[in-house]
Structure formats: C-alpha cells, structure tokens
Amino acid sequence: MDQAVMIDTRHPLETPEGTDLSLYPAGFWVRSLAYTIDWLIRVAVVVATGFLFSASGIGQGMTLVVYFLMEWFYPVYFELCHNGQTIGKKALHLKVINDDGTPVTFAASLIRNLLRTVDFLPVFYISAIIASLCNRDFKRLGDLAAGTLVVYTNPIKPSPAIDNVGVRPVPEGFSTDEQRVLVAFAQRSATMSGARQAELANIIAPLVAPGDPVVAIKQMANHIVGRRADSP
Amino acid sequence: MNLEQLRIAIRPRRDWEAVDLGLQMARQWWWPMQRIWLLVTLPWILMGLLLPADSLWLVSLSLWWCKPLFERPLLMILSQAVFGFTPSTKEILRALPKLIFNQIFASLTWRRFSLTRSMDLPVIQLEGLRGKERSNRLQVLHRDDSGPATWLTIIGVHVESFLMISGLALLGLFIPAEVDLGIDSLEFWGESKTGGLLLLFFSYSAMALIGPLFVACGFSLYLNRRVKLEGWDIEIAFKRMVQKRGLQTFVLLAAIAFFNLLPQSAPPVWAADERAEIREQIIAIRNGPDFHQMKTHKIPKWQTDKEPELDSGFIEALFKLLEAFGRFISSISGFAEIILWGLVLALVAWVALRYGSWLSRFPQLLPRKRRQYYQPKxxxxxxxxxxxxxxxxxxxxxxxxxxxxxxxxxxxxxxxxxxxxxxxxxxxxxxxxxxxxxxxxxxxxxxxxxxxxxxxxxxxxxxxxxxxxxxxxxxxxxxxxxxxxxxxxxxxx
Structure with a gap:
C-alpha cells in the first residue's frame, strides 16, 4: 500500500533546520468541549460581575463592559499570555499555535477570535464545524484566515516500567527505530495477554535467538534504556 | 487480517486523537458512506412523502429510533476500507439483511439509549460477540480511552440539532421579507404537509451528516483500543524487521559468494602494536582542541520567558481587583457624574460655537422661532x-x-x-x-x-x-x- 496516502492525524512539519516536527491538530469534537468550558466560565464571570456591581449603582455599565471584554478578549488574552491555552483548552490539553509551529502572535489571535462571528453562522458554530471537516488540519474559518492550528499538548500516556528480567546486549544491526520498537514491546507487554506477547515476539524470534523471545526482547529493552546487570 | 494492508497509520493515540482519526477516515470515505446511508433510509423518505401530514412525526421518530441499524452498513464500509478494500454497493446490499438483523431487538430497545453505542457496535458486528462474552469484551475495551465515546453521543446529539436549526435558520434568512409563506406560524410546522416535510428534511439531513462522523469516530476509538491492547503497531514493525533482515541476509550471502572468488578480498589484518598506536592517536584526537571548543553566547532572558502558570488564585485576585475597582468607582461616582455632565455641556457649547454659523445655513434644523405678533399700524x-x-x-x-x-x-x-x-x-x-x-x-x-x-x-x-x-x-x-x-x-x- 502506498505510504503517501496513509490516513493519519499527524501534521508533519519540517523546520528550516531540517528537523521533522509532529503536530497533532484537534478536531471539532474535543474543541467544542473546550469551548463549552470556556463559555461556562465566561457566563459565570459576567453573572458574578453583575452581582458584585449591582450594589454599587454602576452595576449595569460595569457588567456590560465586562461582558464586552469577555466576549472579545477572553480568548485573545489567554492565547497570548497563557501559552496559547484558554482554561477550557488547558483542561483538554489543547493549544493554539501558528501553523508554522511558532507560538501564536497577537494579530493571528485577534483575527481568529474576531472571526468567531463568521464561524458562528448560521447558528452555534455550524460553519466552523463544516469548515473544519473540509481541510486536513481541522481549521475553522478563523484558523484559515489567521494561519493558526489547534493542537494537542499532552504526550501519549507514559509507559509503565519494563519487567526486570535481566539484561542482554542488542545484536548488531538494529536501527534506532527498531530499538525503539523493542522498548515499546517491553513497556506495553503489561497491557497485553501472555499469548499475544508470545505471538508478537515469535515474529522476530530468529533475530533475538537464543532463548524465549519474549524474555529476550525484554532483556534487550532493559539494555537499551540503560539498565545494567548489576543495577536493581 | 493482514495488518500490512492497513490504510491508516497505526500507532497508539491519545483518546481524543483517536476520535480525530475517525474524522479523517470519514473524510476519506465520505461519499461511499453517504451513498449507503441515503439508500438504506430511502424507505423512510418514501413514507414521509406518502403519509399525511399528521403522521409525519411517526416517520421522524422511527427514523431516529432506527439509527443504530443505519450505522451498521457504514461500519461495514469502514472496516473493509481501512484494509484497502472498499465494498461495492451491491455487496453491501447483499450483506444488509444479516447486518441489520444481528441482535436487532437489543439494539433497538435497551441498548438504544447506550451512550457508548458507536464504540460498542464493532464488538457485535465485527467480532460477532453476544451475551456474556460481549459484556466481558466491552469491559476490557472500556477500561481505558473510552471517555470520548460518551461525549461523542452527547456532542453528536447537540450538533445534530444545531445542524437542523441552522438549516431552518438559513431557509428563513434567504426568504425575502416581502414574501410571506406563513412559515412564522406554528400551524405551518405542525399541521401543513409542507412544514412537516421541511422539518423532516432538515432533521434527516442533519442525521445524514452526523451519522458517518459518529460511526467513524466510534470505530476509530475501538481500533485505538485494539492497537494498544494487541500491539498492532509492534506487529507491523516486527514484520518489517524480519522482511528487511531477510533481504539483507540474502544480499550479504550473494556478496560473500561473489567476493570469495577474488584473492585480495581478505580483510586487512592489523598487528597488535599497530592497533595500540591507532588507539593512542584516537585518544589524542579526542582530547585535542577540535573536540573542546567552547563558545559563550549571551542571549537576553526576559522575565516573561517563564511559563506563566494559571494558578487558582488568579481568578480570586481578578475578582478582588474588580471588587476594589467597583468600590472606588462608586465612591467617586457623584463627583464623576458632575465632571461627566460638565464635559457633555462643554462639548455642546463647543459644537454650538464652532459650528453655529454652519448650522444656520440649515434653518430647518434650527428650532422654529415662534414669530411674535405685532399689531400693525x-x-x-x-x-x-x-x-x-x-x-x-x-x-x-x-x-x-x-x-x-x-x-x-x-x-x-x-x-x-x-x-x-x-x-x-x-x-x-x-x-x-x-x-x-x-x-x-x-x-x-x-x-x-x-x-x-x-x-x-x-x-x-x-x-x-x-x-x-x-x-x-x-x-x-x-x-x-x-x-x-x-x-x-x-x-x-
């Protein structure tokens, strides 16, 4: 199968230095949740302001000012001063960046948030949802105009430690990527049944012989991550 | 199941990222899925057209109720398409009765209201499990990364109704204000056939749009769990390792066989003292200046470089600030009011002075003077x-x-x-x-x-x-x- 048409969520990005970066754009499901959190916070703040100021006789004016700021500058403030994350985005491990991978700039943030008016049309961000499904990076109209991306920030869950079954040097000829796979097998074996572990390990049994391939791979993985024979 | 044929990039993903893979899959196979969805829901559309207006709600309700059944052919398309084989419409229609009647009773009664329907469907359809086996399997699958499955349903319901509302809103926006179709009245939607059909059409369209997304995302969540549980990515990588080695071993053997024919092909043998000399040279070079160049770069470090943390005290502080500001404003409010009114008066006076002559050119703008009546002599x-x-x-x-x-x-x-x-x-x-x-x-x-x-x-x-x-x-x-x-x-x- 042609590698080029593999369906993936990764947005590969090559820096001018020739380094490959991986960004993972987030789709509308998780973003709508983040938006809901932010919306609730904004409503809460506006209502609270209403209560706070209603005693002082300038309540309505102040509440309107706060409402205005919340409506238009809440996302801009958080995106610029809090690492591209509003509270809702932070809760769901999302952040806004420029689509070249750099932190979001003022102009971009302002544009993407002012254009929410357009994305909202005709009701409840339906334009945003449809627009995000029409491009690979799930950009809504504001993102397209501003050149921004919403990506995941959290790493994949840290893997459990490898069983301490001893150490064995890795035979010659295993590339870095292949060594990584050995480590991944050892780390993830905790979530796999014994039969499945054996089935997988048997595929490369000739390469890791002699001995039980499952144990052999785990021993090599221990070696790769730096455990030595005398360490506990 | 040959994982080598998979058309999706396999690796363990974050839970929500797995959902996004579902979106990408839906984008890829949108038209085949949409086509089948329209085909299997065709009877409902015919029913809608033929039945009188007062029973259209029945069509809507049964359409909504049978959604789990419409999702099955979509899953069939996806489950085969990810392996590089998209089934033809004919094949799907042939498989349809078996797909539909598989555990149909449970799916349309108590499981109809299951919030994790999208992620659970592959277990009965692709793994063919039922009863105790099924629930055990689901327990394993739901142990991790299944939170989004519930959210899919909740958000899906909302987006679907928003889609319907936006359809109606668009319709309303594009009807000129002069044209009165009676759409504003409740009677139009409730009792007229046109209104009922329009409602049915928009809810049908919304379901058609959300359906493929919902199925693909649930399937993707299911796949992600299996990738993690069974190490699919590891299997693929291991097989590649073997393939590569197989190839390399063969090349090496051929090379040896070829070079053995030549007498000079023996590798050079170093004498022991030569080796020691080389090692010394290596150490000397390694300790030499080439490997110990130091440079000092000075770059300004701003205070803001520290990653600002959003602590819980922030909101509290904000509120305190707002409160203090409010107190301050209210304490000076009387004074401020005078100043503000003064400013307004000054502004009016300035305008009058600056633009008075100009205004007089427009006598109709000026207050009409009531002409005083003098008795003529x-x-x-x-x-x-x-x-x-x-x-x-x-x-x-x-x-x-x-x-x-x-x-x-x-x-x-x-x-x-x-x-x-x-x-x-x-x-x-x-x-x-x-x-x-x-x-x-x-x-x-x-x-x-x-x-x-x-x-x-x-x-x-x-x-x-x-x-x-x-x-x-x-x-x-x-x-x-x-x-x-x-x-x-x-x-x-």
Whole structure:
C-alpha cells in the first residue's frame, strides 16, 4: 500500500533546520468541549460581575463592559499570555499555535477570535464545524484566515516500567527505530495477554535467538534504556 | 487480517486523537458512506412523502429510533476500507439483511439509549460477540480511552440539532421579507404537509451528516483500543524487521559468494602494536582542541520567558481587583457624574460655537422661532389705528362721498372696519390681502350683520380700488350711514 496516502492525524512539519516536527491538530469534537468550558466560565464571570456591581449603582455599565471584554478578549488574552491555552483548552490539553509551529502572535489571535462571528453562522458554530471537516488540519474559518492550528499538548500516556528480567546486549544491526520498537514491546507487554506477547515476539524470534523471545526482547529493552546487570 | 494492508497509520493515540482519526477516515470515505446511508433510509423518505401530514412525526421518530441499524452498513464500509478494500454497493446490499438483523431487538430497545453505542457496535458486528462474552469484551475495551465515546453521543446529539436549526435558520434568512409563506406560524410546522416535510428534511439531513462522523469516530476509538491492547503497531514493525533482515541476509550471502572468488578480498589484518598506536592517536584526537571548543553566547532572558502558570488564585485576585475597582468607582461616582455632565455641556457649547454659523445655513434644523405678533399700524398703506379715525366715521365718510371723493370715503370705511377688527383681536398682518382679511374676520366671533356688512364693503372696496368701478350712489350712501350702526364705537366683539 502506498505510504503517501496513509490516513493519519499527524501534521508533519519540517523546520528550516531540517528537523521533522509532529503536530497533532484537534478536531471539532474535543474543541467544542473546550469551548463549552470556556463559555461556562465566561457566563459565570459576567453573572458574578453583575452581582458584585449591582450594589454599587454602576452595576449595569460595569457588567456590560465586562461582558464586552469577555466576549472579545477572553480568548485573545489567554492565547497570548497563557501559552496559547484558554482554561477550557488547558483542561483538554489543547493549544493554539501558528501553523508554522511558532507560538501564536497577537494579530493571528485577534483575527481568529474576531472571526468567531463568521464561524458562528448560521447558528452555534455550524460553519466552523463544516469548515473544519473540509481541510486536513481541522481549521475553522478563523484558523484559515489567521494561519493558526489547534493542537494537542499532552504526550501519549507514559509507559509503565519494563519487567526486570535481566539484561542482554542488542545484536548488531538494529536501527534506532527498531530499538525503539523493542522498548515499546517491553513497556506495553503489561497491557497485553501472555499469548499475544508470545505471538508478537515469535515474529522476530530468529533475530533475538537464543532463548524465549519474549524474555529476550525484554532483556534487550532493559539494555537499551540503560539498565545494567548489576543495577536493581 | 493482514495488518500490512492497513490504510491508516497505526500507532497508539491519545483518546481524543483517536476520535480525530475517525474524522479523517470519514473524510476519506465520505461519499461511499453517504451513498449507503441515503439508500438504506430511502424507505423512510418514501413514507414521509406518502403519509399525511399528521403522521409525519411517526416517520421522524422511527427514523431516529432506527439509527443504530443505519450505522451498521457504514461500519461495514469502514472496516473493509481501512484494509484497502472498499465494498461495492451491491455487496453491501447483499450483506444488509444479516447486518441489520444481528441482535436487532437489543439494539433497538435497551441498548438504544447506550451512550457508548458507536464504540460498542464493532464488538457485535465485527467480532460477532453476544451475551456474556460481549459484556466481558466491552469491559476490557472500556477500561481505558473510552471517555470520548460518551461525549461523542452527547456532542453528536447537540450538533445534530444545531445542524437542523441552522438549516431552518438559513431557509428563513434567504426568504425575502416581502414574501410571506406563513412559515412564522406554528400551524405551518405542525399541521401543513409542507412544514412537516421541511422539518423532516432538515432533521434527516442533519442525521445524514452526523451519522458517518459518529460511526467513524466510534470505530476509530475501538481500533485505538485494539492497537494498544494487541500491539498492532509492534506487529507491523516486527514484520518489517524480519522482511528487511531477510533481504539483507540474502544480499550479504550473494556478496560473500561473489567476493570469495577474488584473492585480495581478505580483510586487512592489523598487528597488535599497530592497533595500540591507532588507539593512542584516537585518544589524542579526542582530547585535542577540535573536540573542546567552547563558545559563550549571551542571549537576553526576559522575565516573561517563564511559563506563566494559571494558578487558582488568579481568578480570586481578578475578582478582588474588580471588587476594589467597583468600590472606588462608586465612591467617586457623584463627583464623576458632575465632571461627566460638565464635559457633555462643554462639548455642546463647543459644537454650538464652532459650528453655529454652519448650522444656520440649515434653518430647518434650527428650532422654529415662534414669530411674535405685532399689531400693525398700517394695512394696505392705510393707517388703521383708532387715533387716526374720525370720531364719527359715518358722518365723515358721507361727507367725503358727497364731496365727490368716493375713494377716500370707502377707504375710510374700510380702514375703520379693519381698525375695529384689530381692536377686537383679529391677527391681521401687513402682508394679508383683502380676501385674507375677510377670511380672518369670518373666524372671529363677529355679529352676523357686521360680518355681512364687512363682506359687502370688502367687495365694493375691491371693485373701486382695483377695478375703478364706482358703486352707485344709494349703495355707497347706505354703506356710509350704516357703518356706525354695525361697528359701534368701542365695541369689543
């Protein structure tokens, strides 16, 4: 199968230095949740302001000012001063960046948030949802105009430690990527049944012989991550 | 199942990222899925068109209720398409009865309200599990990364209804305001066939749009769990390792076989002392300056470089600040009000000074001045004050008439009448004509005979003044004599 048409969520990005970066754009499901959190916070703040100021006789004016700021500058403030994350985005491990991978700039943030008016049309961000499904990076109209991306920030869950079954040097000829796979097998074996572990390990049994391939791979993985024979 | 054929990039993903893979899959196979969805829901559309308006709700309800069944052919497409084989419409239709009737009762009754339907469907359809086996399997699958499955359903319900509302809103937006289709009335949606069909159409379209997304994302969550549980990515990588080694071993053997024919092919053998020398050289080079170059770069480090953390105290501080600000504002509010009003007045004054002359060019903008009424001293060039009149108007006029001065005689009668009218409060102005004066006189509450006299006099006077027609003697004399009778001295009408 042609590698080029593999369906993936990764947005590969090559820096001018020739380094490959991986960004993972987030789709509308998780973003709508983040938006809901932010919306609730904004409503809460506006209502609270209403209560706070209603005693002082300038309540309505102040509440309107706060409402205005919340409506238009809440996302801009958080995106610029809090690492591209509003509270809702932070809760769901999302952040806004420029689509070249750099932190979001003022102009971009302002544009993407002012254009929410357009994305909202005709009701409840339906334009945003449809627009995000029409491009690979799930950009809504504001993102397209501003050149921004919403990506995941959290790493994949840290893997459990490898069983301490001893150490064995890795035979010659295993590339870095292949060594990584050995480590991944050892780390993830905790979530796999014994039969499945054996089935997988048997595929490369000739390469890791002699001995039980499952144990052999785990021993090599221990070696790769730096455990030595005398360490506990 | 040959993982090598997979058309999706396999690796363990974050939970929400797995959902996004579902979105990408839906994007990839959108049209095949949409086509099948429209095909299997066709009976409902026919029902909608044929049934009367008052039973359309039944079509909507059954369409919604049977959604789990429509999702099955979509899953069939996806599950085969990810392995690089998209089934044809014919194949799907042939498999349809088996797909639909698989555990249909449970799916349409108590499992209809399951929030994790999208992620659970592959277990019954692809793994063919039922009963205890199924629930055990689901337990394993739901142990991790299954939170989004519930959210898919909750958000999906909302997005679906939003889609429907936006369809209606768009329709409303594009109907010109002049055209009244009766859409505003509840009756239109409730009882008319057109309204009912429109509602059905929009909810149907919304379901058609959300359906493939929902199925693909649930399937993707299911796949992600299996990738993690069974190490699919590891299997693929291991197989590649073996393939690569197989190839390399073969190449190496061939090379050895080839080079063995040549006598010089033996690798160079280093003597022991030569080796020691080389090692020393290596160490010397490694300790040399090439490997120990130090450079100091100075870059400014701003305080803001620290990643700002959003601590819980932030909101609290914000509120305290707002509170203090509110107190401050309210304490100076009286003073501030005065200042603000002062500013407003100053602004108005400045505008008036700066633009007053300009404004005067537009008299209609200025407040209309109520013109003050001054009682005129002269009308038609004749004095109409009481002082200018002789004491006995009738006698004076008759005298003038008999002295062959008819113009002066009638003029006296007329201006004397006007003077009396003015005296009685009639708002006569210098620019009024005789007829206007008569009109105004009619609006005054004059005695009927006086008014008739004045009317007659006006007519005679106009004929004389402008038409140069003398009245005959008897008429003129009667007018002169009657004046005193109709306009008694000092009469206040």
């Amino acid at each position: 002269k009308l038609f060039g004749m004095a109409v004050t009481e002082e200018s009149l002789p004491t006995d108007v009738s006698a004076a006029a008759l005298d003038l008439w008999q002295r062959q001065q008819p113009r002066q005689a009638l003029a006296l009668l007329y201006r004397a009448s006007l003077a009396r009218l003015l005296q009685s409060g009639a708002p006569l102005r210098e620019d009024h004509t005789e007829l206007e004066c008569l009109k105004i006189a009619k609006q005054q509450s004059l005695p009927a005979d006086a008014l008739a006299y004045f009317s007659h006099l006006t007519q005679v006077w106009r004929q004389l003044a402008y038409g140069h027609e003398l009245p005959d003697n008897t008429l003129a004399e009667s007018l002169c004599r009657n004046w005193n009778h109709h306009w008694p001295d000092g009469a206040r009408v």
